Amino acid sequence: MTQQVTFKRLWLVSERDGAARKIFLDSQKILLLGTNGTGKSRVSKNIFWALGCEPPKRNAGAWDPDAIAALEFSLGQRTLVAIRAGRAQGLFDSEGRMLFGSSNHAAWSNFASQLFGYRLKLQRPSGTAYHLAGLDYLTVPFYIDQDGSWGASWATFTNLGQFSSWKNPVFASFTGQRPNAYLEAKQRRNEAIGRLTTSKKELDAQRKAFRRVRETLPKNLPSLDLTTFRAELVKLASSAKRVQQQQVRVRAALLALVNGRQQVQAELKLAVGSHQELEKDLTYLSNIPDSTDIECPTCGTFHRTSFHARLALITDADSMAALVAELNKQLDGARKREVEIRQELREIEKEVLNFEKLSQEKKARLKLDEVLASHSKRTLDRAFREVSQTLTHKVDELQEEVEELNEIVKTFEDKTRLKEVSYYYAAKLRHLSEALKIPEDERVDETKLGSRPASGGSSGPRATLAVHLALLATNVQYGDSVRLPFVVDTPQQSGQDENNLRRMIDVMQQHASENHQLLLAIERLPAQTDISSFHVIPFPKGERLLRKTEFGDAVGALRDMLRILKAKVLEVDSEAQTTESPSAETDSSREH
Known part of the structure; x- marks a missing residue:
């Protein structure tokens, strides 16, 4: 069953500006109404940015590039929160439990593809391998971006070029020519093959x-004394086991010693740095007369110089020097012991080589493999x-x-079905073009899915809208991908007159709002436009999108999720560094 996505709430938080905004989106039809520069596009762009997409010009102007976006939405019967802070991307359930957290965009793309059931795989321009497409490609038909979607090419997101020749497979999958069921069956078939x-x-x-x-x-093989042969094998196995256990023990001891040496080196580095700082402080105080007030550059507290203060500093410096000497002594001891253990490990490796030589020795003028061959047939x-x-x-x-x-x-490659889908899309596009009063010579090519209008003027944006609506209608009829809200920012392109602008709004209401949540950003409403079914969110001229009065509430709402997300990102990054460390240590051991 096709799942429905509905946006519920959007939080935008700027720690730099000490301002935030919470916008309620839990209505079937939403109208963001306000003149240019009031923040409508910020809202639409950050909705998709919170989901991991990359809309163009998100950080344009004075917008805080480190601003945090969190989107609460429903996916089927589940309520989820997607939160993004810089490279960190997280997903939480309605109870605040983290379902995903990482700063790796590829990891999020794979996770989100599974979450939304989007199985399309695309090919990188510089490689032959195929990878899950991700939400940037799933959401393209659902979003008309003010800066990237009204032109002659598909530029809804800035990273669409990461895959080569993506348009045909994306739109074929979206419209149901090659739905998820087909992609899953084909993938399973290819794996089975x-x-x-x-x-x-x-x-x-x-x-x-x-x-x-x-x-x-x-042809002529000797006989074998099985009793003697078994006894020799038991003896050889026992000796080999003993050496193997010894090798494991020595390697463990070497690993522990290397870890200890690295810890001492780290402590020594800190102690030397602290000692140097104490020496500098002592030198500095020696040049200042007693009873002089000095302000702490860190906390702003004033301290008075005195003989006792210098004496305490001298004592601390002597203690730190003693610690440095002790750590150097420990480090020398660890290095000496490491040399001894490595020598012991080399001796054990010689014994292992002796076992290999022994296996080649002859018994009664026969090699071991020759003896075994007598019982092979x-x-x-x-x-x-x-x-x-x-x-x-x-x-x-x-x-x-x-x-x-x-x-x-x-069943999905049946030519009759493919023609049926193409015919339905063409008929829908033709009907929408007529409803939007697009001249016939300026309409989009109906024979190719996802074609963009080549014409300029006021007909171009209306033709773009017709393409999106035709794709959505075909998806509802034949596709099986998740249905996201339809977000349009803004239809006032290329000087649309009152009639055309009102016509675009009416057509969107008629053809999109029944099966999708509709979110429309617009600068002004033409006369006699019926918006009685819209939840209107005004964006008054002269007001900033983010409000300082909402900062505390927004931070309180997101604090726990941000804390959990940042801890998870640190954990993942630490594990990645730890994974690299043993290989580096192994290389170092080989060099010794």
């Missing part, structure tokens, strides 16, 4: 391997039957799975 190919290769490799082994076994055929039987059964199951998924994929 990959597993099938691997299993077939594995089965073929097993056949060839067994055949080669059987052909290479000697008896078990070779039985082993092949067991292995091949399992692999053959697996191949048959995968083949059946691939055939079933092929049938599902074929």
Whole structure:
């Protein structure tokens, strides 16, 4: 079942300006009404920025680039809050529990694609691998941005160029020509084909391997004293186990020692720095007469110089010098012990090499592999039957799975269905173009999904609106992607006259608000425009979007989520650094 998204509340917070704003969006139709420069576009841009998208010119003008945006929205029956602060992106449930937190945009893109059920994968311009497209591409038909969406090309977000040739697959997926069900079935089929190919290769490799082994076994093989051979194997295994345990113990000791040495080095660095600071303070005080008031640059408190103060500083400096000497002594001891343990580890590695040499020694003028070969033929055929039987059964199951998924994929590749979707889109676009009074010679090409108007003048914006509405209608009829609100900022483009502007508003109400929440930003209303069904949010001229009076409440509402998000980002970054550290230490050990 297609899920519906409804925006509920938007918080915008600027710590720099000490101002914030909470805007209620929980109405089916919302009108942001105000002249230029009052903040309407800030609202629409930050709605999608909070979801991880990159609308153009979000930070234009005097806007705080570090401003925080949080969007509360419903997804089906769930209420969620998406919060973004710089690179940090988080998602919380209605109880304030964090569902996602990271400063990695790719991680958020993958998570959000799964959350919204958007399975489309696209290809990078410089690579062959495919990656989940993310919300920037899912939301393109739902958002008309004032700065990026009214022109001749799709530039709703600044990062749409991260994938090559994205338009055809995005609009085919959105309109239902290649819906999520098709993408999921195709992905599952391709994965099954990959597993099938691997299993077939594995089965073929097993056949060839067994055949080669059987052909290479000697014809006349010696007999083997199994009792003696078993005893030697037990002895060899016991010795090898002992050396392996010793190797593990020594490696653990080396790791602990290296960690301890690094800790001492860090403490020594801090102690030396503190000692140097004390020496500088002592030198500074020595040049100032007693009973002189000195203001602390940190807290602003005044302190009076005295002989006792200098004496205390000298004592602290001597104590810190003693600590530096002690830490240097500990560091020298740790380095000496590390050399000894590394030498012990090298000795153990020599023993391991001796075991490898021993395995090649002859017993009664025979190599170990020659002795084992005398018992291979008896078990070779039985082993092949067991292995091949399992692999053959697996191949048959995968083949059946691939055939079933092929049938599902074929239902979406049916030419009749593809034509039906294209015809529906073309008919909707034609009807909308007529409703918006777009001259026939300035209308958009109906035969290609997502075509943009090439004409300028007042017809261009109306043709752009017609394309978006036709895409939304086709999505409702044939698509299976989540339905987001339709956000338009602002239809007053290219000098729309009163009649055309009123016509654009009426058409949006008729064709978008039934299946989508509608959010419209506009500078002025033409005469006789019926907005009785809209929740109007005024943006008075001369007032700033963010208000200092709302700062405290907004910070209080978001404080816990921001604290949890920042802690999670620090944790993830710390884990990433820790992951890199062992490899660096290993390289250092190899150099020694």
